[in-house]
Amino acid sequence: MQQLNLLLASLPDGILLGFVYGVAAMGLTLIWGVMNVINLSHGPIISLGMFGAYIVFIKMGINPYLGLLIIAPLGLLLGVLIYVVAVHRVINAPHLSSLLATFSVNMIIIGLGTAAFTTSPYNVDFNMGSVTLGSTTLLGTRLIAALAAIIATGSLYLFLYRTRPGKYIRAVANNRAAAELMGIPSSRILALSFGLGTMLAAISGALIATFFPFSILSGGGYELKSFVIGVLGGLGNPIGALVGGLALGALEAIVPAFMETSWVPVIEFGLFILALLVRPNGLFGAKE
Amino acid sequence: MTLLLQVQGVTKRFGGLQALTQVTFDLPAGEIFGLIGPNGAGKTTLFNTINGVYHPEEGRIVFQGKDVTKMKPYYLAKMGMARTHQIVRPLNELTVRENVMVGACFGHENQHLASAAKIADEVLDFVKLSSRADQLAGSLNVAQKKRLEMARALASHPRLLLLDEVLAGLNPSEIDGMIQMILDIRTQGVTIIMIEHLMKAVMNVSDRILVLDYGEQIAEGNPKEIASDPKVIEAYLGDPKLAERLMEDD
Amino acid sequence: MRNWQKYIGIIIPLLVVAGLMLYPTVTGKAAARETAFTILKAIALASSLNILLGYTGYVSFGHIVFFGFGGYVGFYLLSSQGASLWIAILAGGLSSGILAFLLGKAILRLRGAYFALATIGVNEAMKAFINNFDLFGGPTGITLNFKTYLAYGGASKALEMAFFIVGGLACLAIIMSYVIRTSKFGLGLLAIRENEDAAEVMGVIAPDAKTWAYVLSAIIPGMIGVLFFFKNGNVEPHDAFPLHASIELLVMVMLGGQGTVLGPILGAFAYQGMRGYLVTSDFFKDIQLSVSGALLLIIVLFIPAGAVGWLRKRSELLRRVLA
Incomplete structure (x- = not known):
């Protein structure tokens, strides 16, 4: 009974958090789906999103949710820049090259970020009140973050399915060579996709910053979570990423009701390896 | 006459696609066995099934008297099966x-x-x-x-050599050289199955020929029989030039 | 002359290690020994990783898991079961080898980036598990009783001994790497690297060959782990399974040239040297990670074959001499 109460208290919170995880994973999985690159600079970009929220809110006094309108385009531009500088040349090289290229971007961002912000924790103290439903208290920041995540997902889908560049992205993801033959400028589409993936990472970082303290190194943990979610949901499948994010959020809320919290990562990564082995294309079905 | 390879009722599907249907043939040691058919007839799939890259849904493959239907390519290689790739x-x-x-x-x-x-x-x-x-x-x-x-x-x-279109993309003098090479290999006691699009070459070199069309075995026999088989000519009618060439070479 | 040329591929690497082992004795500085220890450790780890990465073509992003796991097992025997350092080192290597064997059976079926992701998962899962494993001290880890060093003639003698052992392990890693590179087994691995399906058709039993390559690449990291924690006097999950150290190893192998015996050695040397310089330089100190990252990026983009690979492509003589 006590466990059930605990569960009721923590599960909605975990699911709300899961939406934000989902957005981060969607960024990773979009890039993988379009160009078969695992973006190891994902974590530091999430961190940059967190610091983006900090600068916008603490330094400039702008509401962090409005600030997303500044952070998102900056994330997009950063992603395009990373693609052009670091990824484009190795897009057809063996996996090791693109893994190390994006990891070198990771090192560059962490290095500059450490010089600028040190590695000590920061905080965006932003209070949106809370809603109480029975024994459950939901923080306003989390509710709005989940809402923002849903809006981001919806916009992504509208973009991918209703706009010309979006359709181009899907065409390139499906078969780059054929898309090129049809006259789709694949390099620009790849850059755009990388930009979108990066933008989603930055948005998720900004949302996380509204309820957890963070440092320049914090993104690494969410990057690993994105891997887990991406694999659970099927790499290359954005909706799978959202579902996977919710599943992970729920898992993180359920496990502590039964065992010590420190077992959560053991279960997460155990599940991750198992999913890779049993269903490398994801538990919820995915591309090819 | 010892049988080096027996393919018995082999059927292979990819999802809904029937790639091979009940393919059956015996291959005595020392033969050159031609495998022809229009594009997409399942010739390379048959090779992949024989050498263990794919496993058939139905049927059996017996190599040197041993059932090798479920065996991996490396074990078949060690038993004496070698191949080239298209x-x-x-x-x-x-x-x-x-x-x-x-x-x-x-x-x-x-x-x-x-x-x-x-x-x-x-x-x-x-x-x-x-x-x-x-x-x-x-x-x-x-x-x-x-x-x-x-x-x-x-x-x-190897005991058995699977040649997948080794002549494609070669110029006429290279083709002659390669054909001579294939005949030399046979005299060394190697049994050969060859997939080939160049009719003249297959007709000249093969002892027997098997024709596949949409995964079905529509004819098997010596080059003469194949060239005059109405079903074969029909199968190639989709490509009249090929049919013509088939006739000419006879 | 022919014979001499034939073995130069192993002679040069061993001379490098010998030089590194003599360097602290010649200069007589303790700091020099510390530097040499770090480089030798990197050489041993990078050469081991190269067996999987360079020869077999499987990218392991979590190779440090063998360093951590073997290190934990050996260190536990050393500190809690009273085993000697030698037994502990052997046990560390053995347990890492067994772990690699079991893991290999499962995850080596995955190809390309999926394998790389799985190795990250394995490392993180292991770290999280050890964090909860009471026998190994959970999150606080294990600390060595200072008295243990007495058996080896006191702390300073023990440190000196550790230095010579790490040199020996580096030599062992290099010899192993060379023997594999020039063996039939190694030829099979190279064939898998170039085209796994074609290799299988030619008779290479790829699942077995890959598993043994994984095992062989895991043993020395396990031994090094025991030695490193013995030298430090304690072990914690955070120090045992640092993901970034895995990636640093990849960088070293890549820098020097994957798939060559000499490459990982030069790479380890260059990377540690550069890092040592950047960390101590007033100008670069704060952004040393960024500078390393930028250099890595330049290498990945423009010299992906690494230094030795680049040289080998230039001339046939070098291809024969630089194994």
Whole structure:
């Protein structure tokens, strides 16, 4: 009974958090789906999103949710820049090259970020009140973050399915060579996709910053979570990423009701390896 | 007459696609067996099923008296089955000699490195690639890569050799050289199945021919019988030029 | 002359290690020994990783898991079971080898980036598990009783001994790497690297060959782990399974040239040297990670074959001499 109460208290919170995880994973999985690159600079970009929220809110006094309108385009531009500088040349090289290229971007961002912000924790103290439903208290920041995540997902889908560049992205993801033959400028589409993936990472970082303290190194943990979610949901499948994010959020809320919290990562990564082995294309079905 | 290979009612599906339907034939040792059919008839799929890359849903494959239906390619290689690929697969960053040594080391003969190097040099001599032995395989042109595929297969001293379109993309003089090579290999006691689009070559070289169309075996017999088989001509009618050539060559 | 040329591929690397082992004795500085220890450790780890990465073509992003796991097992025997350092080192290597064997059977079926992701998962799962494993001290880890060093003639003698052992392990890693590179087994691995399907058709039993390559690449990291924690006197999950150290190893192998015996050695040397310089330089100190990252990026983009690979492509003589 006590466990059930605990569960009721923590599960909605975990699911709300899961939406934000989902957005981060969607960024990773979009890039993988379009160009078969695992973006190891994902974590530091999430961190940059967190610091983006900090600068916008603490330094400039702008509401962090409005600030997303500044952070998102900056994330997009950063992603395009990373693609052009670091990824484009190795897009057809063996996996090791693109893994190390994006990891070198990771090192560059962490290095500059450490010089600028040190590695000590920061905080965006932003209070949106809370809603109480029975024994459950939901923080306003989390509710709005989940809402923002849903809006981001919806916009992504509208973009991918209703706009010309979006359709181009899907065409390139499906078969780059054929898309090129049809006259789709694949390099620009790849850059755009990388930009979108990066933008989603930055948005998720900004949302996380509204309820957890963070440092320049914090993104690494969410990057690993994105891997887990991406694999659970099927790499290359954005909706799978959202579902996977919710599943992970729920898992993180359920496990502590039964065992010590420190077992959560053991279960997460155990599940991750198992999913890779049993269903490398994801538990919820995915591309090819 | 001993049977080297028996293919019995082999059926292979990919999802809803029926790639091979009840293919059956016996192959006595020492024959050259031609495998023809229009594009997409399932010829390469049959090779992949024989050498264990795919496993058939139905039917049996018996090699040297042993049921090998579920066996992996490497065990078949060790039993004496070697093949070339239609799309060449050179080990690019290894030298030409090293490529051939892989065949000698791990195939039927299971040689040590030193003896494998010797075999490699002999085989490279045979396929006329000796002068390229120390080059990286990736630097060869397509015709040379085809000969390299052949050399790798021969280096294992196979009992059965599966040749997948080794003539495609070669010029007429290269084709003559390759055909002579195939005949020489046969005289060394190697049984051969060859997939080929060049009718003239198949007709001249093969003892028997099997025709596949949409995964079905529509004819089997000696070149003469095949050329006059109405079903074969019909199958090729989609491509009248091919049918014409088939007739001419007779 | 021919014979001499034949073995130069192993002679040069061993001379490098010998030089590193003599360097602290010649200069007589303790700091020099510390530097040499770090480089030798990197050489041993990078050469081991190269067996999987360079020869077999499987990218392991979590190779440090063998360093951590073997290190934990050996260190536990050393500190809690009273085993000697030698037994502990052997046990560390053995347990990492067994772990690699079991893991290999499962995850080596995955190809390309999926394998790389799985190795990250394995490392993180192991770290999280050890964090909860009471026998190994959970999150606080294990600390060595200072008295243990007495058996080896006191702390300073023990440190000196550790230095010579790490040199020995580096030599062992290099010899192993060379023997594999020039063996039939190694030829099979190279064939898998170039085209796994073609290799299988030619008779290479790829699942077995890959598993043994994984095992062989895991043993020395396990031994090094025991030695490193013995030298430090304690072990914690955070120090045992640092993901970034895995990636640093990849960088070293890549820098020097994957798939060559000499490459990982030069790479380890260059990377540690550069890092040592950047960390101590007033100008670069704060952004040393960024500078390393930028250099890595330049290498990945423009010299992906690494230094030795680049040289080997230039001339046939070098290709024969630089194994």
